[in-house]
Amino acid sequence: MGETTQAPPPSTAEAGPSTGTAAEGSKKQPVVIICIGMAGSGKTTFMQRLNSHLHSRNTPPYILNLDPAVSHMPYSANIDIRDTVDYKEVMKQYNLGPNGGILTALNLFTTKFDQVLGYVEKRAEDVEYILVDTPGQIEIFTWSASGAIITDAIASSLPTVVAYVVDTPRTTAPATFMSNMLYACSILYKTRLPFIIVFNKTDIQPHDFAIDWMKDFEAYQAALNDSGRNEHGESSYMNSLMSSMCLVLEEFYNNLRAVGVSAMTGEGMRGFFEAVEEARQEYERDYKPELDRLASERAAKTEADKKAQLERLMKDMNVSDQSAGGSSRRRGGGGGGDNPFGPYPMNEREDRYYDEEGADDIDEEEQDAIRRQEEEEEEAAHAEELGALDVDEPEIGGMPRSGPNGSRGEAWPRPV
Numbered sequence: 001m002g003e004t005t006q007a008p009p010p011s012t013a014e015a016g017p018s019t020g021t022a023a024e025g026s027k028k029q030p031v032v033i034i035c036i037g038m039a040g041s042g043k044t045t046f047m048q049r050l051n052s053h054l055h056s057r058n059t060p061p062y063i064l065n066l067d068p069a070v071s072h073m074p075y076s077a078n079i080d081i082r083d084t085v086d087y088k089e090v091m092k093q094y095n096l097g098p099n100g101g102i103l104t105a106l107n108l109f110t111t112k113f114d115q116v117l118g119y120v121e122k123r124a125e126d127v128e129y130i131l132v133d134t135p136g137q138i139e140i141f142t143w144s145a146s147g148a149i150i151t152d153a154i155a156s157s158l159p160t161v162v163a164y165v166v167d168t169p170r171t172t173a174p175a176t177f178m179s180n181m182l183y184a185c186s187i188l189y190k191t192r193l194p195f196i197i198v199f200n201k202t203d204i205q206p207h208d209f210a211i212d213w214m215k216d217f218e219a220y221q222a223a224l225n226d227s228g229r230n231e232h233g234e235s236s237y238m239n240s241l242m243s244s245m246c247l248v249l250e251e252f253y254n255n256l257r258a259v260g261v262s263a264m265t266g267e268g269m270r271g272f273f274e275a276v277e278e279a280r281q282e283y284e285r286d287y288k289p290e291l292d293r294l295a296s297e298r299a300a301k302t303e304a305d306k307k308a309q310l311e312r313l314m315k316d317m318n319v320s321d322q323s324a325g326g327s328s329r330r331r332g333g334g335g336g337g338d339n340p341f342g343p344y345p346m347n348e349r350e351d352r353y354y355d356e357e358g359a360d361d362i363d364e365e366e367q368d369a370i371r372r373q374e375e376e377e378e379e380a381a382h383a384e385e386l387g388a389l390d391v392d393e394p395e396i397g398g399m400p401r402s403g404p405n406g407s408r409g410e411a412w413p414r415p416v
C-alpha cells in the first residue's frame, strides 16, 4: 500500500498540489482524475472542492461532467453531457425508467466521445488537471460498455487516475466496509488504472479505523468479532466469509492508495494531490507501457486482418499462381488484352460476363445449355429452401408465387 494510507495529515484547504506544476521544469501532461462513488458519498462536493482548491492555486482544472441526471452542479463544467443529451427526453422517447434513461444518454454521448477527447487534448497544454464527474448511479458508469469505452479512450491518451469516493461515516461497520472494498476492488480490476480510495467526510468520522483494517488483518478480525457474534457468542457464517475475504483482499490493499479528506472543509487536499502524483508516476511506469503494448497489438491485429481479407479476396477472384496458366479457352490469359478484369486469367464469373456481353464465338446451342443449367440450379436451390421451411409453396393473395412477368419470386413478397 502506498504511504498515503497513513492517518490524514493535519493539512488544510490552503495546501496545494506538492508536485506536478509547470514551474518545476518541462511541461507534463495533465492528469485526468475520474471521480467515481456511490450515490451520496460526496462526489459532487468533492469535485467542487477540487475545483475551488485548484483555482486558489491558480491552476484551474478542465472539467467534464458525465452525469446527465445531476440537477444542481456547484461548479461549471467545460464539457457537460447535459448540453448534448437530455436524459428526460431520452426516457420519454425510448420509454425508459430513470436508470435506463441515464445509461442511454451516456451511450449516446459516448458515440461522440472522440470529439470530446479532441477538445480535451487541445486544452491539455494549458491545464494540469482534468476532472471527470460520473453518474451517481455508480454501476451505470463502472459496469457499462460506454463507461469502459470512455475510460479506455481517456487513459490511452492521457495519464489517468481513478478516485473512488467513500462515505466514511457510513463505512464504520465491518460488513459495509467490506462491501465497499469489494466494490473498489472490482472497479480497480475493471479499469486497470492507478487507484485512490478517498475516504470522504472525515470532518464527521476520521478514517483511521479504515486504514487500520486495511493494514492489519487482526484489527479487522477483532472488529468483526465485536460486531458479529450471535446470542451464544458464536461467530456467524457472514463473519467467517468476511474474514476470509479480508485475507484475499490483502493483495488488493497493497496495490492502492487511500487518503482521508473532507470535501466540506477542504481537509486532506494535500494528501490527495500527493497520492495523485504517485498515481501518475505509477501510470507512466506500469500502465502506459502496457497500454502502448495493447495499442500496438491492436494495430498489428488490424493489419493482419486486412492482409487476410485481401488474400481471401484474391483467392475468391481465382488469382493464384496455380491458375496463372489458365485454360486455353480463357481470354486474358495473363496478358491483359481485352479482359476488363485486369491482366489475370479469367474465372467463371468473368467467363459469364463474356458469355452475356460478346459471346459471338459460342454457338447458340451452348448458350441454351448454360441457361438451362442455370435455371435448374435456381429451381433446385428454391426447392431446397422450401423443403427446409417444411411448407408448400404458398400463393399470396390468390396469385401464384411467380411474379407478374412469370418469373419466380421477382415481384411478390417471399413467404415468411
Ligand SMILES: Nc1nc2c(ncn2[C@@H]2O[C@H](COP(=O)(O)OP(=O)(O)OP(=O)(O)O)[C@@H](O)[C@H]2O)c(=O)[nH]1
Pocket (backbone or CB within 6 Å): 037, 038, 039, 040, 041, 042, 043, 044, 045, 046, 070, 135, 136, 137, 200, 201, 202, 203, 204, 261, 262, 263, 264, 265
Ligand atoms: N459533513 C460532510 N458532508 C459532506 C461532505 N461531502 C459531502 N457531504 C454531504 O453529503 C451529501 C451528499 O453529497 P453529494 O456531493 O451530493 O454526493 P454525491 O456523491 O455527488 O451524490 P449523487 O449526486 O447522488 O451522486 C450532501 O448533503 C453533502 O453536503 C463532507 O466532506 N463532510
